[in-house]
Amino acid sequence: MLNSREGKRVPEVTFRTRQGNDWINVTTEDLFKGRSVVVFALPGAFTPTCSSTHLPRYNELAPVFRANGIDDIICLSVNDAFVMNAWAENQQAENIRFIPDGNGEFAAGMGMLVNKDELGFGARSWRYAMLVRDGVIEKMFIEPEEPGDPFKVSDADTMLKYINNAAQLPKRxxxxxxxxxxxxxxxxxxxxxxxxxxxxxxxxxxxxxxxxxxxxxxxxxxxxxxxxxxxxxxxxxxxxxxxxxx
Missing domain, CATH: 3.40.30.10 (Glutaredoxin)
Incomplete structure (x- = not known):
């Protein structure tokens, strides 16, 4: 059972990120302290729904999110830093911060680590989105526990409507x-x-x-x-x- 953690603090985790040729440790405090942040978590980089819909729409709407008080948008997946960096370059998603949860520690702390052995993926994050203010989870949109890879509520438009239902969307x-x-x-x-x-x-x-x-x-x-x-x-x-x- 995947339960909402609204009202609770995000797990304290140190992420191993890669910037150029250097390993850089990034903590949850670095990401969330004193900031309003939207996080969307997904099963894996380069996977179909993640690449075609989930990530691109957040990247497209990032300026609107920022105009409505959001400091950062984070894409989180149980992948290593090299994979996440390659995906970021492939997607040209310059408005999104990619965070590798390589060991699944953050997903586990959120209660969102699931088994995808049947696909050969091993342990992965369930798909969800959340709004975090100063390290406290204000709102979560968790995909229903259905077979396959449901994508119904964690999209960028749903999150934006929660933040400001009257937000003006850019023309396509x-x-x-x-x-x-x-x-x-x-x-x-x-x-x-x-x-x-x-x-x-x-x-x-x-x-x-x-x-x-x-x-x-x-x-x-x-x-x-x-x-x-x-x-x-x-x-x-x-x-x-x-x-x-x-």
């Missing part, structure tokens, strides 16, 4: 580009100047071709800009859309 922006395209560079500059973060999908990578572009966008030129699922068009269309203040 996707940009189709190709290497060497000056209009694509202009579109990216326009988005950056307007304060929009965007996902860039570049032709020529991962098998993406003009056929892909045409099938998805109905257009054969780059860039193609989408905001909140709405096709804006090319760089000139984007400039006009931004001028209108849409």
């Amino acid at each position: 922006v996707t940009l189709f580009t190709k290497p060497g395209c000056p209009h694509c560079s202009r579109a990216k500059k326009l988005l950056g100047e307007a304060g929009y973060r965007f996902e860039e999908i570049s032709l020529g990578g991962n098998g993406l071709s003009y056929s892909t572009l045409a099938a998805v966008t109905g257009a054969g030129t780059t860039p193609q800009v989408y905001i909140e699922g709405q096709r804006i068009g090319g760089a000139d269309d984007l400039a006009e859309w931004l001028t209108r203040g849409a």
Whole structure:
């Protein structure tokens, strides 16, 4: 039975982290004392749900969390420092602090260490998220004890709604580009100047071709800009859309 620890202090643990070529000890006091911190814990680096959904959305919403009083967002997993650092680089999650709970001490102290022998994982953390203020757990969102890897309540949006249900979410922006395209560079500059973060999908990578572009966008030129699922068009269309203040 996985029980909430709301109202209790986080376990006192020293994490062995790796910065460059050096081992650096980081304690729970270093992470939480005098600070408001969101932690999301997950079964493993590079695993499907963790890489495709859980981590990216926290990274995407990190500026909104910080605008609502959160000092840091921590991703915690029962993996070693080398794996966590490699995952952080792979995900380009510059807004998240990755903490390796290599021996599972923190997960065990939280009562969230579970056995995943059937997957060849051994002992891992159950998936959950929590808000910690000055070392005291204010709120926990623990995934239900169901078979597989449930992902229903520990997501970034649920946590943000708890902190501020009226928080303004950033618009979701996707940009189709190709290497060497000056209009694509202009579109990216326009988005950056307007304060929009965007996902860039570049032709020529991962098998993406003009056929892909045409099938998805109905257009054969780059860039193609989408905001909140709405096709804006090319760089000139984007400039006009931004001028209108849409």
